[in-house]
Amino acid sequence: MEPIGVHHVSVNVRDVDEALTFYTGVLGLKKRSDRPNFGFGGAWLDAGDGQQVHLIEAPVPPDLGQHLALGVSDLAGTISELRQGGLEVTDAIEVGPGYQAFLHDPAGNTIELFQWGALEAG
Numbered sequence: 001m002e003p004i005g006v007h008h009v010s011v012n013v014r015d016v017d018e019a020l021t022f023y024t025g026v027l028g029l030k031k032r033s034d035r036p037n038f039g040f041g042g043a044w045l046d047a048g049d050g051q052q053v054h055l056i057e058a059p060v061p062p063d064l065g066q067h068l069a070l071g072v073s074d075l076a077g078t079i080s081e082l083r084q085g086g087l088e089v090t091d092a093i094e095v096g097p098g099y100q101a102f103l104h105d106p107a108g109n110t111i112e113l114f115q116w117g118a119l120e121a122g
Contacts, residue, residue, distance in 0.1 A: 026085065027111075032052070088104075
């Protein structure tokens with residue numbers, strides 16, 4: 001097997017409408033219209049470069065370190081913008097080839113924001 005990339009990740013959420021508001025209105029993902037009716041609530045979102053996030057209406061598992069990481073081009077600016085919107089976001093820390101910060105969605109899922117390279121002042 002030779003994977004060519006990540007097509008999607010799925011995230012369990014308690015309330016799909018609340019999650020949609022957060023993931024599209026706050027994080028800027030775009031709702032897709034091609035999700036079939038699977039018999040349970042959910043939504044498919046574009047996360048850029050052909051990658052998707054699938055929201056699944058189901059119990060949210062306990063936080064044991066699992067998370068969704070979204071790449072951003074301006075981490076300092078993104079942190080500032082999200083904090084101005086009332087969200088709690090950690091300070092950026094250097095890790096490997098870039099910087100990361102963390103926040104939580106309304107269901108309590110951890111989201112990492114990652115920027116490759118040097119961190120600009122925000």
